[in-house]
Amino acid sequence: MSQDLSELPTTSYALLGLLTLGDDLTGYELKQRADRTLRFYWSSPAMSQVYSELARLAQHGLVAARDDETEPVRRSRRYRLTGSGRQALTAWLSSTEAEFPTLKHPVALRLLLGHLIDPEQTLHLLENYLGQLAERRAELQQVRDSLGEAGDPAHATHRFPRLVADWGLDYYGSERTIVDDLITRLRNGVT
Amino acid sequence: MSQDLSELPTTSYALLGLLTLGDDLTGYELKQRADRTLRFYWSSPAMSQVYSELARLAQHGLVAARDDETEPVRRSRRYRLTGSGRQALTAWLSSTEAEFPTLKHPVALRLLLGHLIDPEQTLHLLENYLGQLAERRAELQQVRDSLGEAGDPAHATHRFPRLVADWGLDYYGSERTIVDDLITRLRNGVT
DNA sequence: GGAACTCTATTCCTGTTCGGAACAGTACAC
DNA sequence: GTGTACTGTTCCGAACAGGAATAGAGTTCC
Secondary structure, eight states, rough: OOTTTTSSHHHHHHHHTTTTTSSBHHHHHHHHHHHHGGGTSSSSOOOOHEEEEEOOOOOOOOSEEEEEESSSSSSOEEEOOOOHHHHHHHHHHHSSSSOOOOEOOOEEEEEEEGSSSSSSHHHHHHHHHHHHHHHHHHHHHHHHHTTTTOOGGGGGGGHHHHHHHHHHHHHHHHHHHHHHHHHHHTTTTTO | OOOTTTOHHHHHHHHHHHHTSSSOHHHHEEEEEEHHTTGTSSOOHHHEEEOOOOOHHHHHSSEEEEEEOOOOOOOOEEEEOOHHHHHHHHHHHHHSOOOEEEEEEEHHHHTTGGGSSHHHHHHHHHHHHHHHHHHHHHHHHHHHHHHTTOOOOGGGGHHHHHHHHHHHHHHHHHOOOHHHHHHHHHHTTTT
């Protein structure tokens, strides 16, 4: 119930967002959901962070914990979004500006230091990256496929996840093209 | 002189890389250099982190500190890369695999939660992002311009920074195209 | 000449975030 | 029935970010 709104980091709201589907999840399940969707646009928070975040959100009354008593021995808590949780989330969405994306690109960083390494190794670096990229893209494509097609009324709720997934796929595609070109430039010895 | 190599986080090596140009810098200057170049591909470390990182690198003998004694009162330390620093950097580059890039995209995150916000606000979000993107791109273009043209022997050392800057520019360009398309899709009400 | 301001330079503190280890129960295969 | 994988949670330490505090040096400008 606390009204400390906008005091929370973005990750808190990302997790709240994952709970807007109405079901109640354990920390473990929430982490899985994050790995499945959030990971592509926002780094999936660490296990430990999911739990500490849930504890804090519960303290603020934005999620409600329910002890799973099916087994008395088994300690397992399920969390669901509360009314004020949903309210805090929409307030955050409409009242704050989105920051510019942050990119940590180890491949670009290494290419930047290309003068320190063997040219062959640089090429290997980029080709290896192309491989990883294809893998990632395939994973995201699977997610995208599960969201149904545009115009399908059965998946109308998936409209925005679909848009974002398409964004991600296009991004991976453009990254592929760019790296392909870089490899060509390097092979041709263009300085 | 310590041989704990590959025990350091990536940021340490990023900073070492910024010192490969041969000059010796203060923490402050190093942060400025990071803001100018590193920022586009790797989040520029916080001021505080630059200093603590330099202290650690000095402890490991990878950089050498020199007290600036021009003014006895003024405390100011300049750091330069040592031989073992350069060695550690090249060893890291050739012995470890590059991880996959990490993206934290607040705009994509908010679009994902589009069902919670007013459609007009979503459009505003994306258009605002286009503006920020254009700014960023212009900043990077300036950096790119300062690196000279391909084939120019005066800027042969800038070859790799140039490649990476072009990568960044292409990335910003593709991001613009994608967001333009998303805006069109949203306006046309395609689900 | 001094007041206000900006820039260089460093340190400290707090909070966020990540990754892994540890622990424990459950389910399934072999 | 024994290993092995999966579910579920907690704790710890390190990495990382951001801002406040401090302080001298240079510039502006009235």
